Amino acid sequence: MKYTIAIPAYKAKFLKECIDSILAQTYTDFELVIVNDASPENLEEIVGRYDDPRIRYYKNEKNCGAINVVDNWNKCLGYANGEYIILMGDDDKMMPDYLKEFNVLMKKYPDLDIYHCRSYIINENSEVIGITPSWPEYETVYESIWYRMNGFRLQFISDFVYKTQSLKERGGFKKFKLAWASDDVSAFMAAEEKGIAHTQSPVFCYRRSDITISSSGSGVQKLKAIKEEKEWYDNFVNQPTPASPFEKQLFSLIKNTYKKYIQKKRIETIAYHGINKQTSLRDLLFWNKTRKRNNMNSKEIIYAYILFLKKTYSK
Numbered sequence: 001m002k003y004t005i006a007i008p009a010y011k012a013k014f015l016k017e018c019i020d021s022i023l024a025q026t027y028t029d030f031e032l033v034i035v036n037d038a039s040p041e042n043l044e045e046i047v048g049r050y051d052d053p054r055i056r057y058y059k060n061e062k063n064c065g066a067i068n069v070v071d072n073w074n075k076c077l078g079y080a081n082g083e084y085i086i087l088m089g090d091d092d093k094m095m096p097d098y099l100k101e102f103n104v105l106m107k108k109y110p111d112l113d114i115y116h117c118r119s120y121i122i123n124e125n126s127e128v129i130g131i132t133p134s135w136p137e138y139e140t141v142y143e144s145i146w147y148r149m150n151g152f153r154l155q156f157i158s159d160f161v162y163k164t165q166s167l168k169e170r171g172g173f174k175k176f177k178l179a180w181a182s183d184d185v186s187a188f189m190a191a192e193e194k195g196i197a198h199t200q201s202p203v204f205c206y207r208r209s210d211i212t213i214s215s216s217g218s219g220v221q222k223l224k225a226i227k228e229e230k231e232w233y234d235n236f237v238n239q240p241t242p243a244s245p246f247e248k249q250l251f252s253l254i255k256n257t258y259k260k261y262i263q264k265k266r267i268e269t270i271a272y273h274g275i276n277k278q279t280s281l282r283d284l285l286f287w288n289k290t291r292k293r294n295n296m297n298s299k300e301i302i303y304a305y306i307l308f309l310k311k312t313y314s315k
Helices: 015-023 043-047 069-079 098-108 141-149 164-169 182-191 219-236 245-273 277-289 298-313
Strands: 003-009 030-036 055-059 084-087 114-122 128-131 160-163 196-207
Touching: 003 015, 003 069, 015 030, 015 043, 030 043, 030 069, 043 055, 055 069, 069 084, 069 164, 084 098, 084 164, 098 114, 098 196, 114 182, 141 182, 141 245, 160 164, 160 182, 164 182, 182 196, 182 219, 219 245, 245 298, 277 298
Parallel strands: 003 030, 003 084, 030 055, 114 196
Antiparallel strands: 084 160, 114 128, 114 160
């Protein structure tokens, strides 16, 4: 089998729309694995409407939860029989030519462990409200990291296709709290040896809504994830310097700037996910009190509060 498309499912609201988009693929050599993370919503009723032998449905006995959602990602990986795996959000959609487009890219770059596409951003009514930037057709991991760190890239877990066996050999998707940066680092690890190829066609639809983990998580847990992300970068920059002059230069830039990138990420996380308008002064005191635990100083907390004020009152 060529592909496993896996849905680590919890929310019912857009699940049917997600499944329908997968079953409408013009390329049909795939299986659909749905893993219900012990959801309180009636996902069985939705999945039970389909009579398609490509669908395999599982339900976890215990909920992994939002904090440990990557555990469910890796359960999906464990069920995968396809040569390649795609992890779909339960509220996202595929364009009909998603798999067909990746087949074209794979024929051109057959030996890679990871591939990527552009994405449409859609709202709760499935209306297109944005599109992710174009990327070069091929690049090394150093380019991927450098451009992502500098804000030139917008990417999601479901616009990547992974070679299943290689991903399993690396221990699966990289686990961080709330999956915060898990998509980035998992992709970097897969591209580290051979690089990554990108198609310019936007064949994935990422849904932006108020019920996604990325928009509704705990600031404390996200700071823990950023700490774990920094530890990964610490190890990455201590590897041998690449031989290529261009890659060597990029590696040097990453090494010299990643700590500022992490610092900025901490500040933005507090500003956007750790301070509430109704309790802002109390939140400010909390973050200042716990700053050492989060590897921050008072100046950075003040920066986060100023950013929060700009975000809240500049509308």
